[in-house]
Amino acid sequence: MPGNQKWNENVPVLVAIAAATVTPKGESAKTAAYDTGAAAMALVLQVHALGLATPQMGGFDRDVFRAAFSIHDDIQLIAMLAIGYFDDASQLDEALHEREAAPRARKPLGETSFEGAWNKAFE
Ligand SMILES: Cc1cc2nc3c(=O)[nH]c(=O)nc-3n(C[C@H](O)[C@H](O)[C@H](O)COP(=O)(O)O)c2cc1C
Structure with missing residues (x-):
């Protein structure tokens, strides 16, 4: 989204956080949001432990992202994480x-x- 672009233009890594909402057996994955959020939090904590910064974003164009990376409809695109270095604000x-x-x-x-x-x- 435009508001996020100006602080993301120099970020070396952008990570998409996505949840598989259907199990391999074809059933609804009822803990998908919990599992994915927990995994994202573990990533955020590890990034911070390494001394890097990782702001999180809900504001991105999911339709454009889905099309660009050929992501199936049963994958829920939740958030983006920018991973970068702290610098002078x-x-x-x-x-x-x-x-x-x-x-x-x-x-x-x-x-x-x-x-x-x-x-x-x-x-
Ligand atoms: C799930 C989630 C989505 C967010 N989405 C945005 C966003 O789209 N744009 C934004 O500027 N900040 C967003 N934020 C807030 C920032 O990532 C950040 O947490 C906030 O600026 C507070 O900064 P701090 O972590 O340095 O305290 C989001 C935070 C979370 C947890």
Whole structure:
């Protein structure tokens, strides 16, 4: 997507994270999202352990990517990972630099973990 292109133009490696939604027996792979997310997280942790950076992106053109790499319909294209080297953030344009330099905030646990019913915050 255009917003992602400007910070990806010098990235040496782009990895597509894709889930096989059908098992070899032709059944629905019910844990596909979990399996693929876990594998992606392991990759992200290893990349960081090696001292490299790996921002993740949901914003890419899945139809173009699917056609370019002949990817079957039962493969769900989930995200892209850019893998590259940390560098001086001041080289970024103003908006990207501001975002990169901003303090990181995390949602409170109760916004993502529920108890008893969906949206009932876990405390
Ligand atoms: C699944 C996923 C998809 C994302 N998609 C985008 C994206 O398309 N464009 C973008 O600029 N940031 C996206 N982000 C956010 C960045 O990858 C990054 O996590 C965020 O800028 C926070 O940076 P930090 O990891 O340095 O704290 C996404 C994050 C995740 C986990």
